[in-house]
Amino acid sequence: MTTRQVAPAEQRTLTDVAFDPITRIVGNLGIYTKIDFNAREVVECKSTSSIFRGYSVFMKGKDPRDSHFITSRICGICGDNHATCSVYAQNMAYGVKPPPLADWIINLGEAAEYMFDHTIFQDNMVFVDYCERMVKETNPGVWERAERTPAPRGDQHGHRTIGDIMRSYNPFEGATYKEALVMSRLTREMICLMEGRHVHPSTLYPGGVGTVATPQLFTDYLVRLTRTTDFIKRAVAMNDDVFDFFYEALPGYEEVGRRRTMLGCWGAFQDPEIVDYNYKNMNEWGNRMFVTPGIVVDNQLVTTDLVDINLGMRILLGSSYYEDWTGEETFVDKDPLGNPVDKRHPWNQTTLPAPQKRDLDGGNYSWVMSPRWFDKRTNDFLALDTGGGPIARLWATALAGKVDTPYVRSTGRSVRIDLPKTPSTPETHLEWTPPAFPNTIERNRARMYFVAYAAAMAFHFVDQALNEVRSGVTKTFQDFKVPKEAIGVGFHEAVRGVLSHHLVIRDGKIANYHPYPPTPWNASPRDFYGTPGPYEDAVQGCPIFEENGPENFKGIDIMRTVRSFDPCLPCGVHMYLGGGRTLTQSHSPTFGALAG
């Protein structure tokens, strides 16, 4: 029995605090909380989305060969992840195996995307919450201490104190902030070299790529990669210094954003030696991916089998503005291996939107559905999160012990990353070990380690691709026929976590298409079992370390928690504080007209 003395909710003085919008996407994620300022704790949290996209509705009837071009438009920053995932799903449906060089080129493009997107998010978005200006406002005591604390890894990044690092994170003027913008240009150039365009690639197709493979293509990439790697080595050291300092300066900060370990990773970077995009062999080629797919529950690896992962997916309702589809058509009752496919699986989902007023008090309150993973060991529907992507990827890869390349190795309990000597920095060896539990700081820390992982992998991919080209093999495309009837699924990692595209073709047209990007998993509302989604779960019970009272409360600890999940460029956060009233509900306008 827990002995924690917590007053029942009705006896506590709760203040409604709404953060709406926290942009996902174009400003449509809202976080509605009830905070007990006396106990300095968030008591309740609901995550809502007021945007409906409808891809699963309007994809029906279209030519399946267009699907990667259309679904790329789902996102304005990780569109190429969608294109890649759609290409994987189409390869499976058409039964085509692209030439090895095509897969190496896609891997190189995606590695550059991870470097680009994680860096711009970490240094231009996340660190605004940890920069001098913000910390001075929210925790002046911490800032004073930062000024006095020497940076332990100063020899690697060149900053003398923690305060110096935090000053360099100041938006628009800090050195790191500005350097990250320069890096984002370089890494986008790398993507454009491989995929033709960023973020909506023009040279990715099912069956291969249209990129013309020449030695110069890869050396152009490599030149940029070495310069980016210089930055990454310094960035990892700065991250570690700042995050270690927060633990030290704010004892108990590890409880902020803490959540039970329930992480999902769908794997990234195909190995062309084995991948044939055939569902029947999906476990074999899935396990050879250079980021291992896996589900980690309570710090244990549950599975790395993509077939298990696929069949366990369930899309639940409960607090979403949709009608149930149980009476609608079943598109796939058995997978190609003969396993039964559930009615709530994306292959069988029919989207039936039912717009209605938001009701945060026991009713429906979000356009996001509640994706869950059915754990057949316990019969639980797990609200997996991605932790913003990197922590889940590194955790699954570390425990699986399957990745073994010259630059990155999984040891079964950690991931070792060896970055070679680059123009202005020496060879660097990094090791990421899973923390005791995921929280806000660890999600953020993993992000820069994964950027290093992607860079190290990119060195390997360049080596492999150049081997192909040097032997004169320049083929990048395999022709194919579109079947009348087929099904396909693509598993990939969007920058901020798991990504799957489920495709059903009938009569040569799309009969059903369901993309499941990471944010529906992370931002999901309560399902019909009452299980809260990951944002809600991580923010509920979150202690408040901010020194400001209710009058000028910024909600920095809540914002850091939500942003640690990388809710897609939260660039325009507005906040509405309900005037300190007790348990009154305020209806916040979506675009923050009342935000102050």
Next chain:
Amino acid sequence: MGITVGRPDVEPDRPAHVAGVRRGNHKGFIKRQPGHRRNDRSTARRSTGINARHRNPVDRDMPNLSPA
């Protein structure tokens, strides 16, 4: 009230492919792609139509790496 729109002139489920137009994924399309060989290699003809043969490697054992 509302937005005035014209009469729709497309069927939403009409496939993008127009009959008669060559498809990039067409089986055997390699016949129409000069410079690409069936052994997964390519020649200078991939890059240029002008005196392509003179731009191939001088030694047969060298890889044929034409520019983009």
